[in-house]
Amino acid sequence: MSVVPLIARSVFRESVRDKVLYNLVGFALLLMAASYLIGQLTAGQDVKIIKDLGLAATSLFGLFIAVFIGIGLVSKEVEKRSIYALLAKPIRRHELVVGKYVGLLLTLAVNIAVMTIALYAVLGYMAWMAGPDAARGWERPALDPALLPALLLTFFELALVTAIAVFFSTFSTPVLSAAFTVALFLAGRFSADLRNFNQVVDAPLASALTRGLYWLLPNLGPFDVRAQVVHGQPITLGYLALTVGYAVLYSAALVAAASFIFSRRDFK
Amino acid sequence: MPALATFDLTKEYAVGFWRQRPYRALDGLTLHVEPGEVFGFLGPNGAGKTTTLKLLMQLVFPTSGRAEILGRPVGDLGVRRRIGYLPENPYFYDYLTAEELLAYFAGLFGYAGAERTRRVSQLLDEVGVGAERRLQLRKFSKGMLQRVGIAQALINDPELVILDEPMSGLDPLGRRDVRSLILKLRDRGCTVFFSSHVLSDAEALCHRVAIMAKGRLATSGRLSDLLQFQARGWELVVAAAPDALHAALSAAATRAVTIGGGRHSYEFPLTESPDRLVRDVTAAGASLVSLNPLRETLEDLFVQNVLHPDVVTRDRGLGRPSAAGSAR
Numbered sequence: 001m002s003v004v005p006l007i008a009r010s011v012f013r014e015s016v017r018d019k020v021l022y023n024l025v026g027f028a029l030l031l032m033a034a035s036y037l038i039g040q041l042t043a044g045q046d047v048k049i050i051k052d053l054g055l056a057a058t059s060l061f062g063l064f065i066a067v068f069i070g071i072g073l074v075s076k077e078v079e080k081r082s083i084y085a086l087l088a089k090p091i092r093r094h095e096l097v098v099g100k101y102v103g104l105l106l107t108l109a110v111n112i113a114v115m116t117i118a119l120y121a122v123l124g125y126m127a128w129m130a131g132p133d134a135a136r137g138w139e140r141p142a143l144d145p146a147l148l149p150a151l152l153l154t155f156f157e158l159a160l161v162t163a164i165a166v167f168f169s170t171f172s173t174p175v176l177s178a179a180f181t182v183a184l185f186l187a188g189r190f191s192a193d194l195r196n197f198n199q200v201v202d203a204p205l206a207s208a209l210t211r212g213l214y215w216l217l218p219n220l221g222p223f224d225v226r227a228q229v230v231h232g233q234p235i236t237l238g239y240l241a242l243t244v245g246y247a248v249l250y251s252a253a254l255v256a257a258a259s260f261i262f263s264r265r266d267f268k
Numbered sequence: 269m270p271a272l273a274t275f276d277l278t279k280e281y282a283v284g285f286w287r288q289r290p291y292r293a294l295d296g297l298t299l300h301v302e303p304g305e306v307f308g309f310l311g312p313n314g315a316g317k318t319t320t321l322k323l324l325m326q327l328v329f330p331t332s333g334r335a336e337i338l339g340r341p342v343g344d345l346g347v348r349r350r351i352g353y354l355p356e357n358p359y360f361y362d363y364l365t366a367e368e369l370l371a372y373f374a375g376l377f378g379y380a381g382a383e384r385t386r387r388v389s390q391l392l393d394e395v396g397v398g399a400e401r402r403l404q405l406r407k408f409s410k411g412m413l414q415r416v417g418i419a420q421a422l423i424n425d426p427e428l429v430i431l432d433e434p435m436s437g438l439d440p441l442g443r444r445d446v447r448s449l450i451l452k453l454r455d456r457g458c459t460v461f462f463s464s465h466v467l468s469d470a471e472a473l474c475h476r477v478a479i480m481a482k483g484r485l486a487t488s489g490r491l492s493d494l495l496q497f498q499a500r501g502w503e504l505v506v507a508a509a510p511d512a513l514h515a516a517l518s519a520a521a522t523r524a525v526t527i528g529g530g531r532h533s534y535e536f537p538l539t540e541s542p543d544r545l546v547r548d549v550t551a552a553g554a555s556l557v558s559l560n561p562l563r564e565t566l567e568d569l570f571v572q573n574v575l576h577p578d579v580v581t582r583d584r585g586l587g588r589p590s591a592a593g594s595a596r
Binding site for chain 2: 003006010013014017018080081082084085086087088089090091092264266267268
């Protein structure tokens with residue numbers, strides 16, 4: 001039997017017992033509950049605001065989980081030397097990296113599921129409070145299943161961010177890994193600006209450089225479909241498949257690179 | 269086939285920030301450990317002990333040379349199934365219990381179901397972890413973590429156990445338990461290779477030892493070959509010695525030490541007559557506490573080799589040509 005599921009299960013068990021995780025999920029749930037109050041202040045837009053804030057909270061707190069727990073997965077093991085006993089067991093180093101990554105994906109999936117249930121609970125409560133007459137005036141129903149593709153894309157975006165975190169943590173310190181991951185996340189979210197840099201600045205060298213960065217850095221813009229979903233614009237299956245495929249390929253490349261580096265590393 | 273062998277094993281680390289230069293942590297170590305023996309790997313801090321153990325576990329990769337475990341190159345997964353390793357000051361996952369950690373590691377060796385549960389429970393009993401086994405490891409003391417560390421090293425019933433400072437962090441009772449565990453392993457036919465600062469433990473447990481100094485093998489061999497077991501002098505301990513006796517004994521002794529409680533210890537060369545010493549002490553009305561022959565201890569050998577590694581170089585291994593004068 002492959003050791004990857006065993007490692008993943010251990011990571012999952014360790015992660016779900018970490019107080020940091022509960023704090024993050026707690027904050028996300030609190031934000032969703034608060035969005036109900038904010039929604040009360042804006043007549044007619046309340047459901048949209050709850051959906052918008054709920055999706056944003058899922059993405060933001062999912063990002064925190066991906067970055068902080070993702071970085072801790074490998075670098076904390078090295079820093080605290082728990083990796084010594086583990087690597088003495090009959091496992092290959094790349095199996096360890098992949099197992100850790102899969103374990104965190106499992107943690108992320110469960111957390112996003114919890115946040116999704118919480119979001120639908122708030123929206124359901126909202127619909128029940130507003131009554132059927134008010135609900136008829138809404139552009140989309142409160143319990144709109146179209147939110148699910150947005151949440152799915154959030155999961156795959158975070159899977160990619162986790163892969164970035166794991167990649168950096170195989171050769172860098174936790175603080176630097178966190179800084180690099182957040183920087184890449186931000187660059188990835190605004191990578192469309194890199195592509196169009198030549199329209200803003202008339203410098204061929206800088207344009208070529210930004211164009212190169214555009215192709216190299218992860219393009220996270222397509223994963224953010226919050227505005228479309230909230231305003232009832234459909235997300236096609238083709239778009240979903242393409243974006244998920246991109247995340248899977250990019251993440252696989254990063255995990256492969258992380259495994260390569262990790263397999264050659266000395267643990268002094 | 270040796271249980272463990274290194275051949276001119278060398279490890280250099282790059283040190284410095286801007287202009288990196290190599291630092292040789294281990295220099296040409298050639299060593300053999302025979303199956304079934306308890307081998308003590310001794311040396312002060314920075315002698316290269318932990319680096320050697322990390323090289324054997326492939327936590328670091330050698331700059332040159334090679335190592336074999338159970339006749340196979342280190343890193344071979346088949347070999348890993350047959351060995352156990354306790355790292356120095358082991359640390360595990362904060363949020364797992366001792367039972368869960370061991371079950372996890374047992375799973376990596378293919379143990380499952382009732383067999384895994386039985387093995388985990390038996391090992392935790394053996395190392396003296398009782399009801400605490402259901403506590404998360406972050407609540408464990410250093411000594412308890414060390415016990416869990418030893419248990420995880422034995423989870424696969426290994427043929428060879430490599431222990432990095434197994435007595436570290438343990439109280440006297442814990443050390444006694446680990447000593448008896450090592451002897452039990454030896455009786456089972458398991459080879460034990462351990463690094464230690466605690467020479468009395470090595471002296472009590474080991475068939476053979478190696479002493480490292482400054483990254484090199486200073487000496488290795490059987491304790492009986494390395495130590496001069498014949499007397500090299502006398503140690504006399506006297507209580508309530510009158511001033512005149514104390515002055516006379518101090519003048520004749522090679523070393524005189526006041527050890528408190530009105531007692532003094534004197535060391536005399538072998539030429540000194542023990543009968544005369546007893547007579548003098550009794551005649552002066554002092555109380556004779558003890559009179560013992562002085563023999564070379566492992567500590568003496570350790571100090572000689574560590575302080576003067578270039579002067580004292582002995583290798584009295586098992587006669588293997590590669591083991592002799594290996595690191596020079």
